[in-house]
Amino acid sequence: MTCGPSRRNEKGMTHASSPSARPLRVTRAQAPLSGSIRVPGDKSISHRALMFASLARGETHITGLLEGEDVLRTAAAMRALGADVTQNAPGDWRVSGLGIGKLREPSDVLDMGNSGTAARLLSGILASHGMVSVMTGDASLRRRPMKRVMDPLAGTGATFMAREGGRLPMAIAGLAEPRPLDYRLPVASAQVKSAVLLAGLNAQGQTRVEEPVATRDHTENMLRHFGAHVKVEETPQGGRVIVLQGRPDLVARDVVVPGDPSSAAFPIVAALLVPGADIVISTVGLNPLRTGLFITLQEMGAQLEVTNVRTEGGELVGDLHVRASSLKGVTVPADRAPSMIDEYPILAVAAAYASGVSRFCGVEELRVKESDRLAATVALLENNGVKTAVEGDDLVVYGTDNAIPGGGVVQTHMDHRLAMSASVLGLVAQNPVEIDDTAFIDTSFPGYLQLMNSLGAGFAL
Structure with missing residues (x-):
């Protein structure tokens, strides 16, 4: 009962407690x-539904949205970036998007709470818009490493400033004309893959991501759902190569979570x-x-x-x-x-x-x-x-x-x-x-x- 060797990543242990703990x-x-x-x-799909709906033209109806704190932070962030995000009833939301590259600079810091998924995916969007933004989070999220998205996203031409070890709070100076990326993930991570693909939406040309092992593909599925052209190929080593054509015309589509x-x-x-x-x-x-x-x-x-x-x-x-x-x-x-x-x-x-x-x-x-x-x-x-x-x-x-x-x-x-x-x-x-x-x-x-x-x-x- 043995396993082969594998690689390690940055690590960050949390020792804090909730200010209002419920034992x-x-x-x-x-x-x-x-x-x-x-x-x-589904939390992964809920985050992505709000983000893609905000980047699409028109009004998207989302049903079954997870209304946990993590997803509500994403809703607040997209609203701060100019999208019209409204709850009609429990789990029932409508989002009026602005289109690719048309999000607006936020007037305040974007607080992502406890959500590493929201912070990392949103980094790809912020890096590929001509704006300056700052993200922070709770005590737990501020201890988690963001360098894994900062490093590839810097290839777009965006500038990042963060605390030691690439930890929040983090400032991003994005570009309205970002460069497309060709990036091979050092370890399997759906969050990093998604951040690179989100940055590629507003870049001219093709963005290419190679992952050593196939990771959850909700981002690829939702890109197609909203009208983007995404090509996926298997590699001989068991990984995948995802190619996204930049500047697609994303059009509002209803989402069932x-x-x-x-x-x-x-x-x-x-x-x-x-x-x-x-x-x-x-x-x-x-x-x-x-x-x-x-x-x-x-x-x-x-x-x-x-x-x-x-x-x-x-x-x-x-x-x-x-x-x-x-x-x-x-x-x-x-x-x-x-x-x-x-x-x-x-x-x-x-x-x-x-x-x-x-x-x-x-x-x-x-x-x-x-x-x-x-x-x-x-x-x-x-x-x-x-x-x-x-x-x-x-x-x-x-x-x-x-x-x-x-x-x-x-x-x-x-x-x-x-x-x-x-x-x-x-x-x-x-x-x-x-x-x-x-x-x-x-x-x-x-x-x-x-x-x-x-x-x-x-x-x-």
Whole structure:
């Protein structure tokens, strides 16, 4: 059970706490989880829908938009750049865009809150407009590295100024006539790829991006949806080359946002682990570059059935039927990491409850998420009696065969996915689990605790 070598990235561990922390004590579930639910809209698609609608001519109608804090920060930023962004009803939004290259200079600093996706993607837009802008974020985001987008985007001719290590706050002096880019990603990153493609929208000629491993392709799908010409080719090494023709005439198109598979991961794993559980999650995104977790859980023995598969807004969606299962350890190859990078903390909880040993290969990207998720995931498990090891860029989890001791305190480091993972662990641990803060769950999954309680989780709110 071994993995090949992989490369490391910049890292930034967060130690701060929420100014208004909401701790939670989770005890073992007293009854099976049951019922049918729908999780909030896909966060990746929600960010992109707002950005592309603002760059398109005309009015775009967006339904199913995730209204977590991260996405609301993107809505506020696009509004500050001149787009007319309006909420009609919960999840129902309209955006009147200005067209490629016509966004206006913001009158104030753009505060991206906790969202690294919003900050990195927006950097590509700001670098390719003739304006000066400044971005900042909360304590967690200000510790996360932005150099990975600054370096390629500087090739457009834009100028960047940031704190040491390329950290926010960051000032960008963009160009109205940016140069097209030809960039090979050093590591797989959908955010960096998307930032380069967004910069290429306002550049004359072709922008070319080569990625070593295929990453989520929501940006390419949405570019096509709004009328851009995008060509994608596979490389002999298993990567992809994406070529975008600059200065397309993006035209408003309605967008239906499917349920977020990363959010669905938490009730899925909870249902797999809680004895007797049987739930259905409807209208979940099934983009093939986002379903690594589902494949891995099925390899572990999960009773996870996909039904009613269909296409909505250019993306595959389906319903998931999940039943309690006996899981076994598994080795996850490094080339699967881009399709499930956000799901490793909750997968680690599943592996901790399973029988046997699991190895997650090439997970170095976890070090530069909302927290150092690799270190924080290890701490989450170790503090609750689960043995782990970090070997290079691999995470090894020693399963307890349905007997996680629990009884520990989980430090979430302002990371929503760690908080949700800890809550699921608490539902099956032998002793109560204390979570220091659940406030940041709302950044990606508003109403998570209440939704889980509708299935019978019994979280004490």
